[in-house]
Amino acid sequence: MPTVWVATSDGLIVIDTIAVARAMAGNRHGWNLTRDETHYTARLMLERGDVPYSTVAERIGVSCDTLRKWFPSSVPPARPTQPRPSKVLCGTVGGYRKHRRTGTNPCQRCKAAYTEADRHYRRTGTYRGAPEYTTGTAA
Numbered sequence: 001m002p003t004v005w006v007a008t009s010d011g012l013i014v015i016d017t018i019a020v021a022r023a024m025a026g027n028r029h030g031w032n033l034t035r036d037e038t039h040y041t042a043r044l045m046l047e048r049g050d051v052p053y054s055t056v057a058e059r060i061g062v063s064c065d066t067l068r069k070w071f072p073s074s075v076p077p078a079r080p081t082q083p084r085p086s087k088v089l090c091g092t093v094g095g096y097r098k099h100r101r102t103g104t105n106p107c108q109r110c111k112a113a114y115t116e117a118d119r120h121y122r123r124t125g126t127y128r129g130a131p132e133y134t135t136g137t138a139a
């Protein structure tokens, strides 16, 4: 195996240079680098900077979180996830059901929408195409 000793801040480590080169090129399929090789490869790729860090993480087989922990100065912090605003609007059957689901009293527009949708359903056998009374406000 074409291995080399590399001096790092953690001491001497053994690196399989072929494995590292293959991983860097995106040819790591079904096998893994050692932990030392993974760290070493990540540092090389981040220093070269020719692919985004998410690609680095993918090629060496670690999560972006792990990569961030290893190289906090090279990997930007994760964006905090925003709670998604409700897409269910008042004045729709969905709005009516959401009121029911969350234990709140259906508002007038939702009740009207539900009544109309129910009527529509009995007439046509489907809720599709039932009238809605949306107001743009989330249920």
Ligand SMILES: [Zn+2]
Residues within 6 Å of the ligand: 089, 090, 091, 095, 096, 099, 106, 107, 108, 109, 110, 139
């Ligand atoms: Zn409502």
